[in-house]
Amino acid sequence: MTVAALAREAGVGRNAIYANHRDILDALIRARRRQSVPDRITTMGDTLVEQRGVIDNMQQQIRQIVTENAGLLQRAIEAERRAERAERRSAHLTKEIVVLRGPAVLRTSSE
Numbered sequence: 828m829t830v831a832a833l834a835r836e837a838g839v840g841r842n843a844i845y846a847n848h849r850d851i852l853d854a855l856i857r858a859r860r861r862q863s864v865p866d867r868i869t870t871m872g873d874t875l876v877e878q879r880g881v882i883d884n885m886q887q888q889i890r891q892i893v894t895e896n897a898g899l900l901q902r903a904i905e906a907e908r909r910a911e912r913a914e915r916r917s918a919h920l921t922k923e924i925v926v927l928r929g930p931a932v933l934r935t936s937s938e
Contacts, residue, residue: 830855 833855834841844852 830841830844830852833851834844837844
């Protein structure tokens, strides 16, 4: 309830309430304060519910990221193993090429 609404209901001007009925004005202010506390509690409760929802969503995202990270780590380890095998194979083939390109001993017919 506002002072203007109270004045309309009483059939008097707002100034009359401010000037002559300070006790009524004080009671109106106290009533508003009592009403605003539950409103703040409700607002805080709504905020808390919203924040819990955000936290739950973030925890779900963390779980997904952890799962993806584990999969990527496995793929990286396997790629490193393949690279090591390829390097060993390449070194082996390089040695074979060196041997094949080296001088060849010709056999004589007397042997």
